[in-house]
Amino acid sequence: MTLTEETMSLYYEYVMPTYARASLVMVRGKGIKAYDIEGREFLDFFPGWAVSGLGHCHPMVVAAIREQAKKIIHVSNNYYNELQGLLAKKIVETSFDGKVFFCNSGAEAVEGAIKLARKVGHPSRYEIITMENSFHGRTLAAVAATGQPKYQEGFAPLPSGFVHAPFNDLEAVKSKVTDKTIAIMVEPIQGEGGINVASEEFMNGLRQLCDKKGLLLIFDEIQTGMGRTGKMFAIEHFGVVPDIITVAKGIASGMPLGATIALRDIMKWPPGSHGSTFGGNPVSCAAALATIDLLRNGLVRNAERMGKYLMKHLAAIQAESRHIGRLTGKGLMIGMEIVKSVESMRPAPKMRDRIIQACFRSGLLILPCGSTSLRFVPPLVIGRKEADTALRIFRECVHQVEKGHTQ
Numbered sequence: 001m002t003l004t005e006e007t008m009s010l011y012y013e014y015v016m017p018t019y020a021r022a023s024l025v026m027v028r029g030k031g032i033k034a035y036d037i038e039g040r041e042f043l044d045f046f047p048g049w050a051v052s053g054l055g056h057c058h059p060m061v062v063a064a065i066r067e068q069a070k071k072i073i074h075v076s077n078n079y080y081n082e083l084q085g086l087l088a089k090k091i092v093e094t095s096f097d098g099k100v101f102f103c104n105s106g107a108e109a110v111e112g113a114i115k116l117a118r119k120v121g122h123p124s125r126y127e128i129i130t131m132e133n134s135f136h137g138r139t140l141a142a143v144a145a146t147g148q149p150k151y152q153e154g155f156a157p158l159p160s161g162f163v164h165a166p167f168n169d170l171e172a173v174k175s176k177v178t179d180k181t182i183a184i185m186v187e188p189i190q191g192e193g194g195i196n197v198a199s200e201e202f203m204n205g206l207r208q209l210c211d212k213k214g215l216l217l218i219f220d221e222i223q224t225g226m227g228r229t230g231k232m233f234a235i236e237h238f239g240v241v242p243d244i245i246t247v248a249k250g251i252a253s254g255m256p257l258g259a260t261i262a263l264r265d266i267m268k269w270p271p272g273s274h275g276s277t278f279g280g281n282p283v284s285c286a287a288a289l290a291t292i293d294l295l296r297n298g299l300v301r302n303a304e305r306m307g308k309y310l311m312k313h314l315a316a317i318q319a320e321s322r323h324i325g326r327l328t329g330k331g332l333m334i335g336m337e338i339v340k341s342v343e344s345m346r347p348a349p350k351m352r353d354r355i356i357q358a359c360f361r362s363g364l365l366i367l368p369c370g371s372t373s374l375r376f377v378p379p380l381v382i383g384r385k386e387a388d389t390a391l392r393i394f395r396e397c398v399h400q401v402e403k404g405h406t407q
Helices: 003-014 059-071 082-094 106-121 140-145 170-176 200-213 282-320 349-361 384-406
Strands: 026-030 033-036 041-044 098-103 127-131 162-165 181-186 216-220 244-247 258-263 324-330 333-338 367-369 373-376
Touching: 041 384, 059 282, 082 098, 082 258, 082 282, 098 106, 106 140, 106 181, 106 216, 106 244, 106 258, 162 170, 170 200, 181 200, 200 216, 282 324, 282 333, 282 384, 333 349, 349 367, 349 373, 349 384
Parallel strands: 127 162, 127 181, 181 216, 216 244
Antiparallel strands: 026 033, 033 041, 098 258, 244 258, 324 333, 333 373, 367 373
């Protein structure tokens, strides 16, 4: 039995099978590279759903974690925590003039946004409009907010108060507003839905609609935030200021941390209204402070620059293929649709999965999104040499799978 098989056998015996896992036991990472228990090296273009935005084990983040862990690891939220205050200030400085609630994950940040919106609208306004094909997390309320039935199957009855409208369709959203509506929640770029980018017209229209109807506008930036799209937050692409932002994933370079940021005039929770035992943990805050400093000092610009570089070369691969449909995204959040043919544009999920497996065997880690797309979300530290290697592997794997498909 190999070391990989030994670890997998422990999972089969003791770990709930809630994830579809590749046969990979990752034990070490450095920058854009990851290494498995068998000693194989991979270029990681999917670092934990974009969590490791600075790559694996960035030395400044590791140093910040180490130094804080020597001092104190956990501080209860009924005391003050110096780093939590400093981090909240830094997040506000990079987003908008609001206040921050800390939690541990994206789903919790979304839950916080939902609860805050309902608190503002209590008692008569509680409905939140979200988008079809969206993804907001795995808790019951977040699943109910998610506009994809596949994530909701088996969990009925779900919490009520969520209404879904087509993404990028402003008139459809307007038609869903009632006297019970309190908020509209939207991802600037749908991640799990297939890397679908909101239009500037749609986002500005949502802001105008919310202003007219007295609604809160919530941007779910769990995946798009922290430099991923070539801006610190994706909202900067649209020139729109929301009332609430949710962030997580890349905020602390792999340490568990999420945050709900809201304008000052609505963030009026009294003590006891909401809470999180581990939220704003000082070790996670130390990692986040180091992360934001690095993002500010050139990595957001690098995400913009390298995103354009990857998009250009992926478009060249697209032009060579009859099986690559849409190529979408911003910065280092790129989606590529795999289709049966560009003439029919019918989805080809089996071909998509064969490309992923071929890349895996060749040392490149990419993963799916939506029903038929590939997702490229490499660390923001990526350089041209690493990008060129990944592009070469990807092109070879696409040609290999296409050749097998036609035979």
